[in-house]
Amino acid sequence: MHFVNAKGLLTGGHGYLGMNLYRGCTHGCVYCDSRSACYQFTHDFEDIEVKQNAPELLRAALKSKRQPCMIGTGSMSDPYMHCEEQLRLTRKCLEIIHQYGFGAAVQTKSDRILRDADLLSAIHESAKCVVQMTLTTWDEALCRIVEPNVCPTQRRVEVLHEMRRRGIPTVVWLTPILPFINDTEENVRAILEACAGAQVKGIICFDMGLTLRQGDREYYYAALDRHFPGLKETYIRRYGGAYEVPSPNREALMRLFHSFCEAHRMLHRPEDCFAYLRAFPEKYRQVSLFDS
Numbered sequence: 001m002h003f004v005n006a007k008g009l010l011t012g013g014h015g016y017l018g019m020n021l022y023r024g025c026t027h028g029c030v031y032c033d034s035r036s037a038c039y040q041f042t043h044d045f046e047d048i049e050v051k052q053n054a055p056e057l058l059r060a061a062l063k064s065k066r067q068p069c070m071i072g073t074g075s076m077s078d079p080y081m082h083c084e085e086q087l088r089l090t091r092k093c094l095e096i097i098h099q100y101g102f103g104a105a106v107q108t109k110s111d112r113i114l115r116d117a118d119l120l121s122a123i124h125e126s127a128k129c130v131v132q133m134t135l136t137t138w139d140e141a142l143c144r145i146v147e148p149n150v151c152p153t154q155r156r157v158e159v160l161h162e163m164r165r166r167g168i169p170t171v172v173w174l175t176p177i178l179p180f181i182n183d184t185e186e187n188v189r190a191i192l193e194a195c196a197g198a199q200v201k202g203i204i205c206f207d208m209g210l211t212l213r214q215g216d217r218e219y220y221y222a223a224l225d226r227h228f229p230g231l232k233e234t235y236i237r238r239y240g241g242a243y244e245v246p247s248p249n250r251e252a253l254m255r256l257f258h259s260f261c262e263a264h265r266m267l268h269r270p271e272d273c274f275a276y277l278r279a280f281p282e283k284y285r286q287v288s289l290f291d292s
Contacts, residue, residue, distance in 0.1 A: 001048040001083055009057040015069045016278040021089050022077040030223035031176050034076050037215035048083055052282035056259045058156045062100040062145040069280045071097055081269030084112060086180060094119050101130035105277045109150045111159050121166050127284050130277055134173040137182045138190035145227050160198035169201045169274055176210030180231060183208055183247035185256060192260045202267025202276060208253040209246035
């Protein structure tokens, strides 16, 4: 890992801001889109770039905001990678978010988020907090192959239950679903049942499949060669160099997904899930900078 002083931290607008405290990842997920060449990494993906001045940048930015809003993190790099254990950069930024009365939408695959459960609870009590957890593969042995350096799905479901116990709403990312690997009704139904059991607010699933582009594709294909001999050739024959790589079972799996979510009253249209994540409670809109 290496340290940099970033020039800026927050992106977006219109009532929702995003931030990434790290650049790169050590989870080793075989399908990671963040490896794509379009993101122009100038260092090894596993050599985590740490934005060491992130707390100072965040404090300065929030001081200048007239109205609080939701701040999301985790869209590009997981805020609870291994380095967070020592650096606690995510926690420092969450403390600032709480101090200034903003909300937080945190996306992760790691049970390290439980280290900050007290702070997440405090944010939700004073404003709003949503924990987002990615679930792709129910079978633990298969999960260890496609997401090798992160806790298994069942442990992530335990995190969802703990957040529910604390009254913190959760949203699950059911993506990606890998053709000929985890694109089975058994896998998808098991994850959906776990989400229902944890009473998640919504599930984000754009389609049953994944996306591949330069950088990401080469890494994914190398993983196929290591763990699923011959499958790369099937992908090449079926998909060529396509960006969208849908499962041959996509129609049946999407019907299952939508019908299950409707039956259990979980949000399932991406636009509805994103609207929920980005909505800041109106009753806290009148928080003044001078109240901090």
